[in-house]
Amino acid sequence: xxxxxxxxxxxxxxxxxxxxxxxxxxxxxxxxxxxxxxxxxxxxxxxxxxxxxxxxxxxxxxxxxxxxxxxxxxxxxxxxxxxxxxxxxxxxxxxxxxxxxxxxxxxxxxxxxxxxxxxxxxxxxxxxxxxxxxxxxxxxxxxxxxxxxxxxxxxxxxxxxxxxxxxxxxxxxxxxxxxxxxxxxxxxxxxxxxxxxxxxxxxxxxxxxxxxxxxxxxxxxxxxxxxxxxxxxxxxxxxxxxxxxxxxxxxxxxxxxxxxxxxxxxxxxxxxxxxxxxxxxxxxxxxxxxxxxxxxxxxxxxxxxxx
Numbered sequence: 001x002x003x004x005x006x007x008x009x010x011x012x013x014x015x016x017x018x019x020x021x022x023x024x025x026x027x028x029x030x031x032x033x034x035x036x037x038x039x040x041x042x043x044x045x046x047x048x049x050x051x052x053x054x055x056x057x058x059x060x061x062x063x064x065x066x067x068x069x070x071x072x073x074x075x076x077x078x079x080x081x082x083x084x085x086x087x088x089x090x091x092x093x094x095x096x097x098x099x100x101x102x103x104x105x106x107x108x109x110x111x112x113x114x115x116x117x118x119x120x121x122x123x124x125x126x127x128x129x130x131x132x133x134x135x136x137x138x139x140x141x142x143x144x145x146x147x148x149x150x151x152x153x154x155x156x157x158x159x160x161x162x163x164x165x166x167x168x169x170x171x172x173x174x175x176x177x178x179x180x181x182x183x184x185x186x187x188x189x190x191x192x193x194x195x196x197x198x199x200x201x202x203x204x205x206x207x208x209x210x211x212x213x214x215x216x217x218x219x220x221x222x223x224x225x226x227x228x229x230x231x232x233x234x235x236x237x238x239x240x241x242x243x244x245x246x247x248x249x250x251x252x253x254x255x256x257x258x259x260x261x262x263x264x265x266x267x268x269x270x271x272x273x274x275x276x277x278x279x280x281x282x283x284x285x286x287x288x289x290x291x292x293x294x295x296x297x298x299x300x301x302x303x304x305x306x307x
Contacts, residue, residue: 038300039254047229048096054253057302064223067105069170076177077113079238080121086230086245089177091131093227098135109137113195147198154214161198174221178264179232185279188264189224189257190216209282226252258292
């Protein structure tokens with residue numbers, strides 16, 4: 001049963017969207033991981049081609065998106081920064097993912113993020129709005145009346161304002177960029193889920209690790225593609241100068257947010273100001289709640305290099 005039919009049967013509404021998103025997502029990771037890699041890692045200098053190959057390692061986009069579905073793609077567009085500053089998702093990755101989703105037969109593709117800096121400036125400077133629209137996606141600015149309050153039923157988060165298109169989408173594809181973050185240690189797939197909520201997000205900083213686990217448990221993205229073509233190694237989440245950026249030429253894909261974030265932290269090593277102990281703690285919390293595996297090198301790890 002697809003999600004739209006499920007919504008019709010329970011008569012829609014805020015409660016319906018909450019139930020549908022969670023009920024239909026509970027079995028997705030195991031089903032989707034039945035064949036192909038559990039974590040596909042591709043090294044190559046073309047981020048778009050690497051993204052396509054990473055998804056192929058998991059079985060291809062048609063494994064995740066069905067004809068006629070609506071898809072919300074969630075990159076990191078939070079900051080008024082150029083692509084080379086590595087504070088936002090590489091637009092070449094966004095373009096490649098939109099192309100795969102269109103080829104899979106999606107009826108509607110939306111690319112959006114609730115930005116921290118001015119939305120118009122961030123969408124433009126990141127290169128994502130122009131690139132995504134040219135590729136055939138809707139790229140709306142997120143505004144206050146786009147949210148509705150739902151019960152997240154988390155360990156620390158309960159009622160919160162959630163981006164309505166995320167509630168209504170058949171599929172959510174998470175496109176984080178790998179970068180240092182002054183509070184959470186790093187910003188990877190779980191941290192990227194904060195862009196799907198509104199309200200006073202600064203309150204989450206009191207228990208940030210637990211909060212982003214709650215958000216991941218609620219949204220359960222159907223596919224995660226991690227942009228590590230360039231990584232921000234210091235002064236995150238915005239960065240300062242290009243001295244904060246390292247070229248890694250890596251794109252990874254998984255349905256497992258714990259596994260892909262564990263891989264993501266391995267890219268940073270033990271350098272300061274990266275706090276491995278803090279990041280490991282909230283990944284262990286996520287693992288204990290059944291969201292995935294911390295051992296990213298376990299069975300199902302595939303890594304290839306593009307020529």
